[in-house]
Amino acid sequence: MSSPQISLTTAEPADASSDAPGRGRLDITLVLSTGFLGLVVLLALFGPLLVGDPEEQNLLQRLAPPGSAGHLLGTDQLGRDVLARLVVGSRVSVLVGITAALLSGVIGSVIGIVAGYTGGWTDRVLMRLTDVQLAFPTLLLALAVIGFVGPGLWNVILVLGITGWVSYARVLRSEVISLRTREFVEAARVMGVPGHRIMVRHMLPNVTGPLVTILTLQVGTVILAEAALSFLGLGVPSSIATWGSMLSDGQLYMGTAWWLAVLPGSALLLTVLSINVAGDAVRDRWDPRTYTS
Template structure:
């Protein structure tokens, strides 16, 4: 007996006897066209691509070391303002450090924390959601009650408590944000699995003796990847904002590591006289979060067949 899943069917249908594109290829082209029609999503994707390139090549494009201090140049305005200089396009901060270099290097930490926390939370939430939805019974009840308990605590407050107790650091922040963000993944995956576990291909797999772990890994997991990608994209933005909040409060990564949150914290005292110290990292944080959220919304719309079905 051959077990056929929706994913397997799509892959099989992608090949036609004459070698031409099949339904799967057509579906992918429809999805791509739907994304390209969304001009706002395309612009958001371009912004994210530029940020990623800037973060990866920060040592090459940043004009100065972000931690190099020069008190003789402290609080210099941006180049287009009176007193500014082309040597420091975005000005300098209270210690004479180049703002452009610090904003560029800050993107590395923000994107790393966002992606790392989303990946960790996604792995935990997927395992929990698959187990709860497929196994059901006391496993489902226990795991969902655990999720309810975590939801009873505000995520940022819980992260503050854990970081304050265990100590700060880049990897500690990623671990904390990852372990406090898995519930949304688990709930979505569980709901998808509950609708899939009674399908014929799951029943057939059980009938021929396929193990539960194999069914979850090979037959259920591929069918929940679309909502997982959407949630993961949105969670990256939430993790970036959470990291900035922790760094703003002095509980994030160490001070010697450049982060947008720490730059906002340093610049709040100079908003009235040297606005650029806080405004530029704030703009970078806002644009990054906005671009990620717009991209996530576009992926969600396209992942819903009703959004692009004609």
């Protein structure tokens, strides 16, 4: 009588793990990446209250290495605290990354879904438009526009947002073309569901996987693009600390003060990496067919 009970209790943990294969591994990366992202967002929101003035210069303490008294992560060539600048700089990266990626996501999704679902002339015109946009190096276009309208935080967001839609449009268009002939879309057409409703109710929910994937990749790309623009002195005004401008200033001192470039670079790398990992996990769980309840 007791043997089935024993086998039941021993079988239980094995069952639980086989129900969700790879779940433990997924959870660790997910926890690490979302934890890091949470930290970055928290620092962007409240960090500036905790650290000193990022602009305070002290020429007596130039290029102090990390671990110096009063400067946990050292100082830069003007004696400014690197930790304070990193924390304040995260604001620009997070803000630009998320807003610009969302903006281009909205533009690109609309163009891609409409082109893919409507087909015909609409599709041809929209796709030539994406070809033109794609033929233009994004950063060059951003440079030209910034040169014209002048640098500034919101100009950077706007430019990066408007230029980043191509990858969304391309991928979502091909997804929608394959969805268009699926039976549930035909069923909706037989039911007389109007085109715009089919796009919103049937297309959009079924392309969230690739959409989230591109969105997370795009957040990373945009953060890097903002860094590049700041690096070239065309991004956010130099009076605001950003990871990009820190990287740009720091690379001059690569041989003597490695931390000036390596620290903002690592922050950038870890943030972009975490966004991509978290995006993958979100995409996997978004699908109602893959989660177990």
